[in-house]
Amino acid sequence: MKLKIPCEDAYHICDKSQYKEACLWEKLKLKLHLLYCRACRKYSVRNQKLSKLVERSNIRTVPRANKEQLREQLRKELDK
Amino acid sequence: MSEYELHPENWVDRYSDYLYNYTIVRVNDHDVAQDIISETFLAGLKSKDNFKGEATERTWLISILKRKIIDQYRKANSAKGKAEVRINYSESENEGDWLEEHISDPSEKTAHEVMENEELGLAILNCLDSINEKHATIFKMKTIDGIDTESICNEFNITASNLWVIIHRARTALAECLEHNWFKK
Incomplete structure (x- = not known):
């Protein structure tokens, strides 16, 4: 098993870990990579900041069924 | 020549989440917010000939949305009769605490x-x-x-x-x- 990973893999693990989908082994490899890669360190900081912002913003989306209702309603009006 | 055009067929995909977030913090009720957005889209469709293309589609929809939200406030208020200001001290031990309540x-x-x-x-x-x-x-x-x-x-x-x-x-x-x-x- 390789311990050293290229930047693309580091990005990928970093993205996955924003969704808590990176496994321990992956996180370890990422940590190691961040020790020597400045670009990925920067990306990682930014990425975590983004996750926190999205969480803090408390954004909600219109539920899909409701969107469909809205679409249907508009379509009917447009067809008139 | 107007700079912006309206594309009602894309409204739901492009703006419903934005309008929803704008509305939900103001009315704090999913169903009410949903109704307001639906009314906003329909009102937009009705008055689409008035769109001069000076603002973006979204800005224009938001201006309609704002009026709908104000209408909703009025409706909610008239349902209550009239706006009331109440000062209640249900527990007697709260009496005399007024100064403290002035603190932010x-x-x-x-x-x-x-x-x-x-x-x-x-x-x-x-x-x-x-x-x-x-x-x-x-x-x-x-x-x-x-x-x-x-x-x-x-x-x-x-x-x-x-x-x-x-x-x-x-x-x-x-x-x-x-x-x-x-x-x-």
Whole structure:
């Protein structure tokens, strides 16, 4: 098993870990990579900041069924 | 020549989430917010000939939305009869505590926070509006709705690695946009 990973893999693990989908082994490899890669360190900081912002913003989306209702309603009006 | 045009067929996909977030903090009720958005779209459709193309489609819809929200406040108020101001001291031991109540209410800070978070939410949606539409949709499903990777992949007929590439691009673009529009405010 390789311990050293290229930047693309580091990005990928970093993205996955924003969704808590990176496994321990992956996180370890990422940590190691961040020790020597400045670009990925920067990306990682930014990425975590983004996750926190999205969480803090408390954004909600219109539920899909409701969107469909809205679409249907508009379509009917447009067809008139 | 007008600069902007209306595309009602895209309204729901492009603006419903933005309008919803704008509305929900003001009316605090999902069904009411939903009705207001539906009324806004219909009113927009009815008065689409009045659109002069001087503002963006979204700005124009928001101006309609604001009027609808005010109408809703009026309705809610008239249902109550009239606005009341009540000062109640239900427990007698609260009497004499008035001076302390003049000290700033800790809940005021949360009101400020709520406002700031709302602005942040709208800024994020605004940035998402400027990136590839499919990427934005997938990002929202994954990040905000928390839908699992497999379901999203099935729906869009993409592989998991496609999905992660899209998520990566969306996150990079979004972070960059927020750096310009949120942190440098």
